[in-house]
Every structure is written in structure tokens, then in C-alpha cells.
Amino acid sequence: MFHASVSEARANMDAMTHIIQGWVELHLLQRSGESLLESGATRSSYGRMRDEGQELLRLTQVNRSLYGAAESSECWIRYLDHIDDKVQDGLFQLLLRSLHFLSDNTDPQSCHAALLAVSLQLQETGSVFEPSVGGGLSDLLTTIISDIYTAASLPPRISVGRHDNYQVFLQQSLELSALEQEVMQHLLQVREEAERLKTGLDKYSHLWHSDRQVVIQEFLTYSRQLGPEELEAEETPPTLKDFQREIDLLHRVSREVTHLDEVIVLNGWLQVDLQPFRDSLLSIIHDWRNMYTDYLLDSVSDR
Numbered sequence: 001m002f003h004a005s006v007s008e009a010r011a012n013m014d015a016m017t018h019i020i021q022g023w024v025e026l027h028l029l030q031r032s033g034e035s036l037l038e039s040g041a042t043r044s045s046y047g048r049m050r051d052e053g054q055e056l057l058r059l060t061q062v063n064r065s066l067y068g069a070a071e072s073s074e075c076w077i078r079y080l081d082h083i084d085d086k087v088q089d090g091l092f093q094l095l096l097r098s099l100h101f102l103s104d105n106t107d108p109q110s111c112h113a114a115l116l117a118v119s120l121q122l123q124e125t126g127s128v129f130e131p132s133v134g135g136g137l138s139d140l141l142t143t144i145i146s147d148i149y150t151a152a153s154l155p156p157r158i159s160v161g162r163h164d165n166y167q168v169f170l171q172q173s174l175e176l177s178a179l180e181q182e183v184m185q186h187l188l189q190v191r192e193e194a195e196r197l198k199t200g201l202d203k204y205s206h207l208w209h210s211d212r213q214v215v216i217q218e219f220l221t222y223s224r225q226l227g228p229e230e231l232e233a234e235e236t237p238p239t240l241k242d243f244q245r246e247i248d249l250l251h252r253v254s255r256e257v258t259h260l261d262e263v264i265v266l267n268g269w270l271q272v273d274l275q276p277f278r279d280s281l282l283s284i285i286h287d288w289r290n291m292y293t294d295y296l297l298d299s300v301s302d303r
Helices: 002-022 044-066 074-104 133-151 166-170 173-207 212-222 240-258 275-302
Strands: 116-123 126-130 263-266 270-274
Touching: 002 074, 002 133, 002 212, 044 074, 044 133, 074 126, 074 166, 116 133, 116 166, 116 173, 116 275, 126 173, 126 212, 133 166, 133 173, 166 263, 173 270, 212 275, 240 275
Parallel strands: 116 270
Antiparallel strands: 116 126, 263 270
16 A cells, blocks of 8 residues: 555656656747747647646645645655755746747847848838837837746745745846846847838938928929028029939839838848838829929910
């Protein structure tokens, strides 16, 4: 009878070890196929850890009955602490693996495909990233990291003498904190690349910043747009060649914008959708061309 109880208790310990080892291989973060990262940790992973945490608690209570141990006995408390150490180490390995995944996939030297995505939009105030590569992307990564740590709060604490849950303890790990810092450093690097991209496209900013009515009036008076240093200039009404020059210039800009890549990837991991920006800019260029052609058509009609 005693031998059977000990064998069953050992089998239960093996079952607990198997559960904990299974967490190490769990995927808290997943891509959508081979594409972008899905938002946050998966619910199935959360559910599994919560259920298996309760199973660990149940198995320890079964073993207490099998060993006939008193809950307050020093041997039983040490036994629980031993299991608790195993659980804590398994959770540490899970968090370590998940944070490594996030760090490796935001590192230009090791990432193999885009992980997250933003789009470049053209608004009245100018070009902006949605979500922003500053606050928006930072908040997203902070949420993802928080979701990783949340996994450690799901299994109930096995030890009766350690009151903080596993998450509170593991958040103090210097190794895990170092990986968090790596991710945020990668974010700073990609933010600089994104700003360079936006700055390069600001060469078209006069198209969305300039007042078309002011420009056409200036063109009709001087046949060109005056420079910022020109306070006065001789009035020279535009010829057809002047109109053709402006229209041809807009055609060239339109062709240039049309050939912008729809999607580019910065630092190997941040996918930027340029199509919203490109489509809005082409619409603005179309309005500029119409400004000149409509004037010519109206002028011919009046004559």
C-alpha cells in the first residue's frame, strides 16, 4: 500500500514536471501565418496556463494526501517550495523565450520578416504615421511585453510562504529587463528610420501646404511663383508656354509619385504602407493640374 502511494505521488510529480516543461515551448506570441505579429498573447495560451496551473495545485494536494503530510509540517512546506521553484523557473524560461522572440524580430541583424505595420497618411497638417512610430508603436510594444508578463500571473502560487505571484517576482529579473530594453532600443532605431523616410517625402510638402488660390493669382500676375526673398517683381502675365511648363512639371511629379513603393520595410521589421499617402498626394497633384487646365478652358470659353 505504501509503495503504491509513493509510486502514484512520483507519477504525479512527473505529470507536474511535464506540464511545466510544456510551458517552455508555448508560443505566447504568434505571427499571422508567416506575416505580421498578431496583437498580444494568444487567448488559447492564457487559457491553457490557467487550467494547467490549477492542475498543478490539485496534484500537489493529491500528493499531500498520498504522503499523509500535515499542511503546516516543515517537510511539506519544503516540498511545496521545491515545486514552486520548478514552476517559477518554467515561467522564467517561457518569458525569456518570448522576449527573445520579440527582441530578435526587432533586431535588423537577426529579423527575417516584417513584424509590425504602420501606414503613412496624408492629413491637413501633413504626413503622419498611423499608429505613430513614437507613442502609438511604443504603446503597442509595451502592451505586448505586458501581455508576456501577464502569463506568469495565471498559475496560482504553489508555495504557501511566498505571497507575491510569479509575475511580480519575474518582473524583477535583470535578464528579462535587459531584453525589454533591447526591444525599446530597436524601437528608437526604427523611429529614426521612419522619420528619415517622412523627411524625404516632405520634398512634396509644398503641394499640400501651399494655398492654390494664392499660387494661381501670383502665377497670373508674374507668370511664375515668386521666391521668398522677392518682395517686388515686374508684372508679366503668363503665356501658353508658361502654363505648359507648370502642367508638365506636375505630370513629372505625378509619374514620380506613382512609382513610389506601395509597401516598404524599415530595419527589416517595421512594414510601412505608403499607399494611403501616395493616393492622397496623387489626388492633390490632380487638383493642381486641374487648376491650370480649368483656367485655360474657362479663358477660351470666355473668349
